[in-house]
Amino acid sequence: MKTEDCQSLEELRRYIDQLDDQIVELIATRNAYVKQAAKFKQSIDEIKGDERMEAVMDRVRNRAMEFGVSPNLLTKLYKIMIDEMVEAEIAEFRNAKSL
Template sequence: MEIKKCETLEELREEVDKVDEMIVELIAVRNDYIKQAAGFKHTVDEIKTDERIDDVLNHVRHKALMLGVSPNMVADIYRKMIDEMVETEIAELRNRGAF
């Protein structure tokens, strides 16, 4: 992704706002996939798998390092997102009447 060279603080803030919108849109896409994932699972234990969570966190930490972003910050954000999305997935499972 190319980073625009901004000439003013206002222009920079506009660009940051655009990035924030993209981030939220991507979180929404991820959340939609998580809802789909509930269709492949039958129990809460299948949703809350430490192995998968560790895989995701390791993957995003590695990507953060490659991009020069704090891996701890990225992992913290993902932990929160994963916690919330696990609850979403459980709700989807319940709505299906799986348990």
């Protein structure tokens, strides 16, 4: 991971804003894939998939440590994100089944 040596607070904030834009776009893309997953699943229990959630959380914890970021921070963020995306996937599943 490469970061620039910023010469001012304004420059630093521009980089952070650019990163935030990328993060939001990546989360939106992830959410779109999660919604697609609903068409491959047979039940709401399968959507909630505790085993998959644990695997994702383990992977995130490991990646956080590789990059020197707090695993607790990332697992908290991912828990919120996954919980919300699971709800969106359930809604997608129910909509598809009602057609």
